[in-house]
Amino acid sequence: MPDGINNLKKRLSLNYNTRRWSVNLILITLPILLFFVSFLIGRYPLTPVEVILTILAKVYPALQVSPTATTIVWDIRLPRIVAAILVGAALSVAGASFQGTFKNPLVSPDILGVSSGAGFGASIAILLVGIPLITQVSAFVWGLIAVCVTYALARSIRSSEILIMVLSGMGVGSLFTALISLCKYMADPFEKLPQIVYWLMGSLASVNNHEVLLASIPIILGISFLFILRWKLNILAMGDEESKSLGVDTGKLRFIIILCCTMITAAAVSISGIIGWVGLIIPHISRMLVGPDHKNLLPATICLGASFLLLIDNISRTILITEVPIGILTAIIGAPFFLYLLRRGYNQWT
Amino acid sequence: MNKNYLILIVAVALILSSTGGYYLTQDGGLLGKGNVTITDMADRNLTIPSPVTKTLSTSPTTTVLVYMLAPDKLLAFNYEMDGYELEYVPDQYRGLSSVGGWFGSQSGSYEEFIAMEPDVVFDSVTPSNSTSYHTSTISVLNERQQKFGSIPVVGVLDTSNITTLNPSIKFLGTVLQADDQATKLVNFNDKVQKEVKSVVSQIPDNEKVKVYYAEDVDGLKTDPAGSVHGQLIDFCGGKNVADIQIKGGAGETDVSLEQVLKWDPEVIITTDPTFFKNVYNNPDWKSVSAVKNNRVYLSPQSPFKWFDRPTGGNMIMGIPWVAKILYPDKFKNMDLNSLVKEFYNDFYHYQLSDDQVKNLLRNTGMQI
Numbered sequence: 001m002p003d004g005i006n007n008l009k010k011r012l013s014l015n016y017n018t019r020r021w022s023v024n025l026i027l028i029t030l031p032i033l034l035f036f037v038s039f040l041i042g043r044y045p046l047t048p049v050e051v052i053l054t055i056l057a058k059v060y061p062a063l064q065v066s067p068t069a070t071t072i073v074w075d076i077r078l079p080r081i082v083a084a085i086l087v088g089a090a091l092s093v094a095g096a097s098f099q100g101t102f103k104n105p106l107v108s109p110d111i112l113g114v115s116s117g118a119g120f121g122a123s124i125a126i127l128l129v130g131i132p133l134i135t136q137v138s139a140f141v142w143g144l145i146a147v148c149v150t151y152a153l154a155r156s157i158r159s160s161e162i163l164i165m166v167l168s169g170m171g172v173g174s175l176f177t178a179l180i181s182l183c184k185y186m187a188d189p190f191e192k193l194p195q196i197v198y199w200l201m202g203s204l205a206s207v208n209n210h211e212v213l214l215a216s217i218p219i220i221l222g223i224s225f226l227f228i229l230r231w232k233l234n235i236l237a238m239g240d241e242e243s244k245s246l247g248v249d250t251g252k253l254r255f256i257i258i259l260c261c262t263m264i265t266a267a268a269v270s271i272s273g274i275i276g277w278v279g280l281i282i283p284h285i286s287r288m289l290v291g292p293d294h295k296n297l298l299p300a301t302i303c304l305g306a307s308f309l310l311l312i313d314n315i316s317r318t319i320l321i322t323e324v325p326i327g328i329l330t331a332i333i334g335a336p337f338f339l340y341l342l343r344r345g346y347n348q349w350t
Numbered sequence: 351m352n353k354n355y356l357i358l359i360v361a362v363a364l365i366l367s368s369t370g371g372y373y374l375t376q377d378g379g380l381l382g383k384g385n386v387t388i389t390d391m392a393d394r395n396l397t398i399p400s401p402v403t404k405t406l407s408t409s410p411t412t413t414v415l416v417y418m419l420a421p422d423k424l425l426a427f428n429y430e431m432d433g434y435e436l437e438y439v440p441d442q443y444r445g446l447s448s449v450g451g452w453f454g455s456q457s458g459s460y461e462e463f464i465a466m467e468p469d470v471v472f473d474s475v476t477p478s479n480s481t482s483y484h485t486s487t488i489s490v491l492n493e494r495q496q497k498f499g500s501i502p503v504v505g506v507l508d509t510s511n512i513t514t515l516n517p518s519i520k521f522l523g524t525v526l527q528a529d530d531q532a533t534k535l536v537n538f539n540d541k542v543q544k545e546v547k548s549v550v551s552q553i554p555d556n557e558k559v560k561v562y563y564a565e566d567v568d569g570l571k572t573d574p575a576g577s578v579h580g581q582l583i584d585f586c587g588g589k590n591v592a593d594i595q596i597k598g599g600a601g602e603t604d605v606s607l608e609q610v611l612k613w614d615p616e617v618i619i620t621t622d623p624t625f626f627k628n629v630y631n632n633p634d635w636k637s638v639s640a641v642k643n644n645r646v647y648l649s650p651q652s653p654f655k656w657f658d659r660p661t662g663g664n665m666i667m668g669i670p671w672v673a674k675i676l677y678p679d680k681f682k683n684m685d686l687n688s689l690v691k692e693f694y695n696d697f698y699h700y701q702l703s704d705d706q707v708k709n710l711l712r713n714t715g716m717q718i
Binding site for chain 1: 448449450451454456457458459460461462464465487489490493496497498499500501
């Protein structure tokens with residue numbers, strides 16, 4: 001047996017094909033495995049058999065299961081698991097695409113102000129209406145509006161220069177952050193304000209199947225588009241001069257990619273609130289595993305991002321008797337990694 | 351005590367006991383449980399078991415009332431009770447664990463709640479005149495109901511305000527089949543409020559005592575007039591010196607020492623034992639009138655603070671106490687000791703001797 005392991009080790013370190021093949025296998029099986037395991041995890045003591053029976057009971061109504069188990073599996077665990085997968089994949093893919101588009105490894109999905117815009121949309125909806133569904137839609141719409149403003153500003157300066165785009169994003173982002181503060185200031189301090197603060201903190205604790213279904217439409221659409229366009233990202237990452245010489249309309253391509261990324265990020269933020277770090281670190285880990293080629297990078301970030309957030313959310317809903325806000329956990333794990341990257345001087349990719 | 355601190359305590363306690371989730375062992379429910387249909391305080395029709403024997407609440411304000419009205423029907427508190435808080439908890443309720451909940455800035459775990467198998471879950475809904483507001487509350491309730499599945503989520507009008515508390519007490523009394531106990535509590539509440547109001551409503555504004563509510567270990571956090579956290583100062587005719595914006599959520603606005611010195615309160619009320627212990631030896635505070643005249647008072651801690659946090663039925667006991675520390679001359683004839691004895695006996699299920707009452711009041715900083 002040890003011989004076999006040593007043999008495999010040797011082959012992994014020497015044989016590029018074997019390594020690529022095993023990395024791919026792990027990346028594909030990890031989210032699938034986690035998806036099923038997550039149903040077995042939770043603070044309510046359900047045995048694996050009970051969980052499996054409850055799931056089967058949907059198909060074979062003849063099976064007798066307790067209504068409590070049905071609630072736990074279908075209304076509490078399922079929406080959270082699916083939401084974690086969607087949000088994790090969305091943020092990571094958007095992060096990877098933006099990093100390629102802006103040729104900057106330290107870009108996160110909210111570089112153009114989408115999170116602040118969505119945060120403002122949620123705050124104003126909580127302030128004026130307070131119905132969760134409206135809050136979700138408003139967050140999504142305002143996230144799009146914020147990026148449109150950023151994009152229009154950058155274009156009006158008549159330059160597709162990345163720096164101008166990023167600076168506009170920073171400006172618009174801080175404007176919306178100020179508007180969020182204004183909403184907080186005007187909010188009723190006993191009921192509305194805690195809701196706003198909690199929403200901004202980022203959590204999957206209150207998602208339900210309905211919300212997840214709604215958000216999954218733009219997320220799946222956007223990710224599919226990016227997936228199709230993934231080889232073109234390589235062209236953008238080469239730089240404007242080179243891609244122009246190849247006859248690619250960089251402005252148009254960049255616009256489409258920004259649109260897709262914004263759509264999926266806004267949809268993700270609309271169900272989860274603002275969750276930091278995922279969109280920044282997952283693309284980096286993926287690059288270490290599969291290299292900088294976007295053709296492989298995007299599928300890797302989808303698998304890894306989904307797995308990462310699912311894992312974190314499982315921790316967040318089981319570690320204490322109360323929910324630990326997921327943003328705290330992603331930052332606790334993400335920040336040290338980010339600092340580690342800084343130390344390494346991350347310059348192996350272009 | 352601030353919420354983060356609570357969460358920290360909960361975390362530490364959990365790690366120490368390293369229990370990966372504990373749940374009460376239930377003895378089988380009563381035989382022949384029926385069902386009854388009720389309308390909750392958010393106008394929702396619900397079918398609940400009858401009699402209700404096991405309940406949980408989503409936030410401490412309602413939990414406190416359940417503990418007062420029908421402690422045997424309470425499955426768990428919302429936070430870990432610390433040493434100070436357990437002092438006057440009778441032995442049979444000391445073992446109650448914490449289930450967490452949705453209050454301040456924290457969110458509870460549905461699975462944790464369901465695992466305790468409550469008959470009903472009480473959820474605080476905020477009263478408001480604006481219609482949109484009510485919708486939001488209803489939608490939050492319905493959202494919780496969906497997650498709790500077959501366990502009825504009973505909306506109880508928010509109990510954070512002592513003047514609008516009585517209907518909620520009566521409603522809980524009905525659901526818990528503790529009507530007599532609820533009536534008793536309502537009467538006690540009315541009695542002390544009337545007694546205090548009749549005196550303090552006569553005090554002209556310029557004669558009102560200037561009060562500062564000191565929160566946190568350094569006493570440099572506070573809540574202003576109009577906030578639920580400082581409501582006893584308003585009610586008992588004190589003038590809350592903090593002319594700051596009301597801060598939502600858990601409250602607690604940071605203020606600077608210079609600001610406090612400038613306000614120069616005649617009375618300081620605190621809920622923090624550490625601050626109370628140190629304030630007289632702290633050179634920074636010695637020039638404040640309240641400190642100079644020995645008029646810093648500490649709210650009793652057990653089982654629930656009299657003054658604030660939680661903001662619920664526990665504050666009823668704070669009404670006569672705050673009145674007496676603000677205006678000792680005007681309330682000379684109010685027998686606070688017997689009120690304390692009555693309240694603890696009737697609603698905290700704990701019999702205090704005369705000496706214990708004296709001790710308890712002395713520890714608040716009163717000169718008895």
